[in-house]
Amino acid sequence: KAGVTQTPxxxxxxxxxxxxxxxxxxxxxxxxxxxxxxxxxxxxFLFEYFSxxxxxxxxxxxxxxxxxxxxxxxxxNVSTLELGDSALYLCASRPGSLSYNExxxxxxxxxxxx
Amino acid sequence: xxxxxxxxxxxxxxxxxxxxINCAYENTAFDYFPWYQQFPGKGPALLIAIRPDxxxxxxxxxxxxxxxxxxxxxxxIMDSQPGDSATxxxxxxxxxxDxxxxxxxxxxxxx
Numbered sequence: 001k002a003g004v005t006q007t008p009x010x011x012x013x014x015x016x017x018x019x020x021x022x023x024x025x026x027x028x029x030x031x032x033x034x035x036x037x038x039x040x041x042x043x044x045f046l047f048e049y050f051s052x053x054x055x056x057x058x059x060x061x062x063x064x065x066x067x068x069x070x071x072x073x074x075x076x077n078v079s080t081l082e083l084g085d086s087a088l089y090l091c092a093s094r095p096g097s098l099s100y101n102e103x104x105x106x107x108x109x110x111x112x113x114x
Numbered sequence: 115x116x117x118x119x120x121x122x123x124x125x126x127x128x129x130x131x132x133x134x135i136n137c138a139y140e141n142t143a144f145d146y147f148p149w150y151q152q153f154p155g156k157g158p159a160l161l162i163a164i165r166p167d168x169x170x171x172x173x174x175x176x177x178x179x180x181x182x183x184x185x186x187x188x189x190x191i192m193d194s195q196p197g198d199s200a201t202x203x204x205x206x207x208x209x210x211x212d213x214x215x216x217x218x219x220x221x222x223x224x225x
Contacts, residue, residue: 004157033213043158043203043215056212090157094210101210105150105157 002027004093004106012112018079021109025072025093031055032074033103034066037088049074050096078111086113117141118206120216127223133191135219137204140185144206144214149178149189152201152218161202162189194223 005024013019025032033056034046045058049068068074072093078085088110094103119138127133139147145166150158164171164178164187171178177190191198204216 035213042217043205043213045212045214048211058212092157102160102163103210103213105159107155107157 004091004104006089006091006106006109008109009107010110010112012114013081014114015081015083017081018077019081019111021076021078021089021091021111023074023076023091023093023106025074025091026104029093029095029104030072031094031096031101031103032068032072033092033094034074034076035090035092036060037090037108038086043090046076081113083113085111087111117144117214118204118216120204120219122219123217124220125222127194127221129194129196129223129225131194131223133189133194133198133221133223135189135202135204135221136186137188137206137216138184138186139206139214141206141208141214142185143208146207146210147178147180147187148205148207148213149176150203150205150215152203158203191221194221196223196225199223 007022031050033048037043048056052068063079066076088108090108092103092105094101117140148163149161151161152158162173175192180187202219207213
């Protein structure tokens with residue numbers, strides 16, 4: 001089974017721009033979660049989508065948004081980029097049918113904001 | 115907003131030694147406590163997880179010890195190997211939702 005894939009792997013943007021990151025979950029997984037990883041703040045939960053609906057949301061501003069498609073693929077959008085948005089963005093998928101299913105992480109998208 | 119405190123930040127252990135990483139949490143509603151291992155350039159991977167109804171769980175060389183009354187849990191890596199060198203994260207969540215991670219421990223195992 002193929003793992004979680006994220007595209008692109010690396011991205012450079014400038015302040016004020018917007019960016020869209022993509023995540024393809026493991027086949028059959030219906031839940032996709034997004035995380036931001038930075039040296040200062042560590043791993044922080046952004047949001048989770050299940051069956052095209054946002055199921056949980058972390059404490060991030062509205063500039064961070066996401067969506068999930070009927071094939072479970074998910075996109076994350078960040079508008080009006082700030083320098084502090086530079087981070088590794090990770091997505092993780094799990095079947096979603098049971099609370100304690102293991103979640104599998106992708107390799108991440110490294111976003112640099114200049 | 116950190117709800118999971120992890121220590122130490124970094125750890126150096128000799129090959130064959132025991133690596134111990136500690137975590138403390140605040141929210142008593144947490145009911146799922148996983149540990150993740152992350153290598154450079156990779157996403158975190160689940161190592162082992164525990165629920166608060168047991169005090170210890172062992173999988174191979176990896177053991178989680180859980181102290182519900184103290185709101186603490188720890189990871190023990192027995193017979194540490196150079197291949198174990200990675201960053202380890204503890205985490206806590208309610209029903210595996212809205213996972214809260216510790217700050218991470220960079221483990222180096224010297225040959």
